[in-house]
Amino acid sequence: MVGRHISISFVKQRNQRLEAFLILLAAIIGIILLYIFNPVTSSIYPPCPFHALTGLYCPGCGSLRALHQILHGDLSRSFGLNPLMVLSLPFLAYGLLSSFVDRIGGISFPVVFIPATCIWSYLGVILLFWVVRNIPAYPFSLLAP
Amino acid sequence: MYCSRCGTQNEENAATCAQCGNGLQNFQYVGTEAQGQKKVPNYLVQAVLATIFCCLPFGIAAIVFAAQVNGKLASGDYAGAVETSRKAKIWCWLSFGVGIGFVIIFGIIGFFAGLAGNSLK
Numbered sequence: 001m002v003g004r005h006i007s008i009s010f011v012k013q014r015n016q017r018l019e020a021f022l023i024l025l026a027a028i029i030g031i032i033l034l035y036i037f038n039p040v041t042s043s044i045y046p047p048c049p050f051h052a053l054t055g056l057y058c059p060g061c062g063s064l065r066a067l068h069q070i071l072h073g074d075l076s077r078s079f080g081l082n083p084l085m086v087l088s089l090p091f092l093a094y095g096l097l098s099s100f101v102d103r104i105g106g107i108s109f110p111v112v113f114i115p116a117t118c119i120w121s122y123l124g125v126i127l128l129f130w131v132v133r134n135i136p137a138y139p140f141s142l143l144a145p
Numbered sequence: 146m147y148c149s150r151c152g153t154q155n156e157e158n159a160a161t162c163a164q165c166g167n168g169l170q171n172f173q174y175v176g177t178e179a180q181g182q183k184k185v186p187n188y189l190v191q192a193v194l195a196t197i198f199c200c201l202p203f204g205i206a207a208i209v210f211a212a213q214v215n216g217k218l219a220s221g222d223y224a225g226a227v228e229t230s231r232k233a234k235i236w237c238w239l240s241f242g243v244g245i246g247f248v249i250i251f252g253i254i255g256f257f258a259g260l261a262g263n264s265l266k
Binding site for chain 2: 119
Protein backbone atom coordinates (compact mmCIF):
# COMPACT_ATOMS: atom_id res chain seq x y z
CA MET A 1 0.00 0.00 0.00
CA VAL A 2 2.80 2.37 0.95
CA GLY A 3 4.80 1.44 -2.15
CA ARG A 4 1.80 2.02 -4.38
CA HIS A 5 1.15 5.41 -2.80
CA ILE A 6 4.75 6.46 -3.42
CA SER A 7 4.68 5.32 -7.07
CA ILE A 8 1.43 7.23 -7.72
CA SER A 9 2.80 10.43 -6.20
CA PHE A 10 6.04 9.91 -8.16
CA VAL A 11 4.14 9.69 -11.48
CA LYS A 12 2.10 12.75 -10.48
CA GLN A 13 5.30 14.64 -9.70
CA ARG A 14 6.80 13.69 -13.08
CA ASN A 15 3.65 14.81 -14.90
CA GLN A 16 3.73 18.12 -13.02
CA ARG A 17 7.35 18.57 -13.98
CA LEU A 18 6.63 17.85 -17.67
CA GLU A 19 3.68 20.24 -17.56
CA ALA A 20 5.86 22.95 -16.03
CA PHE A 21 8.55 22.38 -18.69
CA LEU A 22 5.97 22.75 -21.50
CA ILE A 23 4.52 25.94 -20.00
CA LEU A 24 8.02 27.34 -19.49
CA LEU A 25 8.92 26.51 -23.10
CA ALA A 26 5.75 28.23 -24.36
CA ALA A 27 6.52 31.27 -22.20
CA ILE A 28 10.09 31.53 -23.55
CA ILE A 29 8.85 31.25 -27.17
CA GLY A 30 6.22 33.90 -26.39
CA ILE A 31 8.82 36.26 -24.91
CA ILE A 32 11.11 35.83 -27.93
CA LEU A 33 8.21 36.49 -30.35
CA LEU A 34 7.16 39.54 -28.30
CA TYR A 35 10.72 40.85 -28.31
CA ILE A 36 11.13 40.53 -32.09
CA PHE A 37 7.68 41.45 -33.42
CA ASN A 38 6.02 44.67 -32.31
CA PRO A 39 2.26 44.08 -31.91
CA VAL A 40 1.62 47.57 -33.37
CA THR A 41 3.02 46.65 -36.77
CA SER A 42 2.91 42.85 -36.83
CA SER A 43 -0.15 40.78 -37.70
CA ILE A 44 1.03 37.55 -36.02
CA TYR A 45 -0.87 38.36 -32.81
CA PRO A 46 -4.59 37.70 -32.41
CA PRO A 47 -6.79 40.72 -31.66
CA CYS A 48 -8.49 41.07 -28.29
CA PRO A 49 -11.81 39.12 -28.53
CA PHE A 50 -13.64 41.69 -26.39
CA HIS A 51 -12.37 44.63 -28.45
CA ALA A 52 -13.12 42.78 -31.71
CA LEU A 53 -16.71 42.06 -30.63
CA THR A 54 -17.64 45.31 -28.88
CA GLY A 55 -15.18 47.96 -30.02
CA LEU A 56 -14.52 48.76 -26.35
CA TYR A 57 -11.26 48.33 -24.47
CA CYS A 58 -10.94 45.54 -21.91
CA PRO A 59 -8.63 45.68 -18.85
CA GLY A 60 -6.03 43.71 -20.84
CA CYS A 61 -6.01 45.76 -24.04
CA GLY A 62 -2.52 47.00 -24.82
CA SER A 63 -0.78 44.44 -22.61
CA LEU A 64 1.06 42.73 -25.49
CA ARG A 65 2.26 46.11 -26.82
CA ALA A 66 3.26 47.02 -23.26
CA LEU A 67 5.22 43.76 -22.86
CA HIS A 68 7.03 44.48 -26.13
CA GLN A 69 8.05 47.91 -24.77
CA ILE A 70 9.18 46.43 -21.42
CA LEU A 71 11.35 43.87 -23.22
CA HIS A 72 12.99 46.79 -25.02
CA GLY A 73 13.50 48.63 -21.74
CA ASP A 74 10.93 51.39 -22.25
CA LEU A 75 9.03 51.24 -18.98
CA SER A 76 7.26 54.61 -19.30
CA ARG A 77 5.81 53.83 -22.74
CA SER A 78 4.80 50.41 -21.41
CA PHE A 79 3.04 52.04 -18.45
CA GLY A 80 1.17 54.33 -20.86
CA LEU A 81 -0.16 51.35 -22.82
CA ASN A 82 -1.44 49.32 -19.87
CA PRO A 83 -0.61 50.49 -16.32
CA LEU A 84 -2.66 47.64 -14.80
CA MET A 85 -0.52 45.00 -16.50
CA VAL A 86 2.74 46.74 -15.52
CA LEU A 87 1.65 47.02 -11.87
CA SER A 88 0.47 43.39 -11.81
CA LEU A 89 3.66 42.12 -13.41
CA PRO A 90 5.79 41.72 -10.22
CA PHE A 91 3.03 39.60 -8.63
CA LEU A 92 2.57 37.50 -11.78
CA ALA A 93 6.33 37.07 -12.26
CA TYR A 94 6.82 35.95 -8.64
CA GLY A 95 3.90 33.53 -8.83
CA LEU A 96 4.99 31.97 -12.13
CA LEU A 97 8.69 31.84 -11.20
CA SER A 98 8.04 30.21 -7.82
CA SER A 99 5.72 27.67 -9.47
CA PHE A 100 8.35 26.76 -12.10
CA VAL A 101 11.18 26.52 -9.54
CA ASP A 102 8.99 24.41 -7.25
CA ARG A 103 7.79 22.01 -9.95
CA ILE A 104 11.06 21.65 -11.86
CA GLY A 105 13.68 22.11 -9.14
CA GLY A 106 11.64 21.06 -6.10
CA ILE A 107 12.54 24.23 -4.18
CA SER A 108 9.55 26.05 -2.73
CA PHE A 109 9.57 29.81 -2.38
CA PRO A 110 7.84 31.34 0.63
CA VAL A 111 4.09 31.52 -0.01
CA VAL A 112 2.63 34.93 0.70
CA PHE A 113 -0.95 34.61 1.91
CA ILE A 114 -2.93 37.47 0.36
CA PRO A 115 -5.89 38.54 2.54
CA ALA A 116 -9.24 38.28 0.76
CA THR A 117 -9.87 42.03 1.19
CA CYS A 118 -6.74 42.77 -0.87
CA ILE A 119 -8.00 40.54 -3.70
CA TRP A 120 -11.46 42.19 -3.57
CA SER A 121 -9.81 45.64 -3.76
CA TYR A 122 -7.68 44.51 -6.68
CA LEU A 123 -10.83 43.27 -8.43
CA GLY A 124 -12.42 46.67 -7.81
CA VAL A 125 -9.43 48.40 -9.39
CA ILE A 126 -9.68 46.15 -12.46
CA LEU A 127 -13.41 46.85 -12.91
CA LEU A 128 -12.92 50.59 -12.40
CA PHE A 129 -10.00 50.59 -14.87
CA TRP A 130 -12.19 48.71 -17.37
CA VAL A 131 -14.90 51.41 -17.23
CA VAL A 132 -12.70 54.49 -16.97
CA ARG A 133 -10.33 53.70 -19.84
CA ASN A 134 -13.36 53.61 -22.18
CA ILE A 135 -14.41 57.20 -21.39
CA PRO A 136 -13.34 59.14 -24.49
CA ALA A 137 -12.41 62.35 -22.65
CA TYR A 138 -9.26 63.76 -21.07
CA PRO A 139 -7.84 62.72 -18.56
CA PHE A 140 -9.51 59.26 -18.77
CA SER A 141 -8.30 58.82 -22.33
CA LEU A 142 -4.75 58.62 -20.94
CA LEU A 143 -5.64 55.14 -19.67
CA ALA A 144 -6.67 53.89 -23.13
CA PRO A 145 -3.94 51.87 -24.88
CA MET B 146 6.78 15.51 19.32
CA TYR B 147 8.00 11.97 18.68
CA CYS B 148 7.01 10.02 15.58
CA SER B 149 4.93 6.97 16.47
CA ARG B 150 6.50 4.95 13.67
CA CYS B 151 10.24 5.66 13.80
CA GLY B 152 10.66 7.56 17.06
CA THR B 153 12.34 10.62 15.55
CA GLN B 154 11.81 13.84 17.46
CA ASN B 155 10.05 16.45 15.31
CA GLU B 156 9.00 20.03 15.79
CA GLU B 157 5.90 20.43 17.93
CA ASN B 158 3.62 21.62 15.10
CA ALA B 159 5.01 19.37 12.35
CA ALA B 160 2.36 17.63 10.26
CA THR B 161 4.58 14.82 9.02
CA CYS B 162 7.73 13.21 10.38
CA ALA B 163 10.90 14.74 8.90
CA GLN B 164 12.59 11.34 8.99
CA CYS B 165 10.03 8.87 7.61
CA GLY B 166 7.14 11.03 6.38
CA ASN B 167 4.63 9.40 8.71
CA GLY B 168 1.65 11.60 9.55
CA LEU B 169 1.82 13.11 13.04
CA GLN B 170 -1.72 13.15 14.33
CA ASN B 171 -1.40 15.61 17.17
CA PHE B 172 -0.14 18.54 15.13
CA GLN B 173 -1.80 21.82 15.98
CA TYR B 174 -3.22 24.56 13.86
CA VAL B 175 -1.05 27.67 13.78
CA GLY B 176 -2.42 31.10 12.99
CA THR B 177 -5.26 31.35 10.52
CA GLU B 178 -3.90 28.83 8.06
CA ALA B 179 -4.24 25.18 8.88
CA GLN B 180 -0.76 23.72 8.66
CA GLY B 181 -0.37 20.14 7.64
CA GLN B 182 -3.55 20.10 5.61
CA LYS B 183 -2.96 20.15 1.90
CA LYS B 184 -2.37 23.66 0.58
CA VAL B 185 -5.48 25.09 -1.08
CA PRO B 186 -4.51 26.92 -4.28
CA ASN B 187 -6.56 30.02 -5.10
CA TYR B 188 -5.38 30.22 -8.76
CA LEU B 189 -5.06 34.00 -8.48
CA VAL B 190 -2.01 34.14 -10.79
CA GLN B 191 -3.84 32.17 -13.49
CA ALA B 192 -6.98 34.26 -12.99
CA VAL B 193 -5.07 37.54 -13.43
CA LEU B 194 -3.24 36.15 -16.47
CA ALA B 195 -6.59 35.14 -17.96
CA THR B 196 -8.04 38.60 -17.28
CA ILE B 197 -5.10 40.55 -18.69
CA PHE B 198 -4.05 38.32 -21.58
CA CYS B 199 -7.21 36.49 -22.65
CA CYS B 200 -9.34 39.62 -22.42
CA LEU B 201 -12.39 37.70 -21.27
CA PRO B 202 -14.85 38.26 -18.41
CA PHE B 203 -14.29 34.64 -17.29
CA GLY B 204 -11.02 35.76 -15.70
CA ILE B 205 -13.02 38.16 -13.51
CA ALA B 206 -15.14 35.23 -12.23
CA ALA B 207 -11.93 33.35 -11.42
CA ILE B 208 -10.63 36.35 -9.41
CA VAL B 209 -13.91 36.42 -7.45
CA PHE B 210 -13.44 32.74 -6.53
CA ALA B 211 -9.75 33.32 -5.68
CA ALA B 212 -10.81 36.02 -3.19
CA GLN B 213 -13.42 33.66 -1.71
CA VAL B 214 -10.82 30.87 -1.32
CA ASN B 215 -8.56 33.11 0.77
CA GLY B 216 -11.53 34.46 2.71
CA LYS B 217 -12.67 30.95 3.63
CA LEU B 218 -9.12 29.86 4.50
CA ALA B 219 -8.76 32.84 6.82
CA SER B 220 -12.01 31.97 8.61
CA GLY B 221 -11.01 28.32 8.92
CA ASP B 222 -13.55 26.92 6.45
CA TYR B 223 -11.21 24.39 4.89
CA ALA B 224 -13.87 22.30 3.10
CA GLY B 225 -15.48 25.43 1.62
CA ALA B 226 -12.08 26.67 0.46
CA VAL B 227 -11.38 23.39 -1.34
CA GLU B 228 -14.76 23.55 -3.10
CA THR B 229 -14.27 27.19 -4.16
CA SER B 230 -10.71 26.44 -5.25
CA ARG B 231 -12.16 23.87 -7.64
CA LYS B 232 -14.49 26.51 -9.11
CA ALA B 233 -11.61 28.99 -9.51
CA LYS B 234 -9.68 26.33 -11.43
CA ILE B 235 -12.66 25.59 -13.71
CA TRP B 236 -13.10 29.29 -14.60
CA CYS B 237 -9.37 29.70 -15.30
CA TRP B 238 -9.43 26.74 -17.68
CA LEU B 239 -12.65 27.99 -19.30
CA SER B 240 -11.04 31.36 -19.88
CA PHE B 241 -7.83 29.89 -21.33
CA GLY B 242 -9.84 27.44 -23.43
CA VAL B 243 -12.08 30.10 -24.99
CA GLY B 244 -9.03 32.36 -25.48
CA ILE B 245 -7.10 29.62 -27.28
CA GLY B 246 -10.23 28.73 -29.30
CA PHE B 247 -10.45 32.35 -30.41
CA VAL B 248 -6.77 32.37 -31.40
CA ILE B 249 -7.27 29.20 -33.50
CA ILE B 250 -10.38 30.63 -35.22
CA PHE B 251 -8.49 33.88 -35.84
CA GLY B 252 -5.57 31.90 -37.27
CA ILE B 253 -7.83 29.93 -39.66
CA ILE B 254 -9.60 33.10 -40.83
CA GLY B 255 -6.25 34.85 -41.28
CA PHE B 256 -4.87 31.87 -43.22
CA PHE B 257 -7.80 31.77 -45.66
CA ALA B 258 -7.85 35.57 -45.97
CA GLY B 259 -4.17 35.36 -46.89
CA LEU B 260 -4.90 32.65 -49.48
CA ALA B 261 -7.76 34.71 -50.97
CA GLY B 262 -5.55 37.81 -51.02
CA ASN B 263 -2.80 35.93 -52.88
CA SER B 264 -5.15 34.46 -55.47
CA LEU B 265 -6.57 37.92 -56.23
CA LYS B 266 -3.17 39.33 -57.11
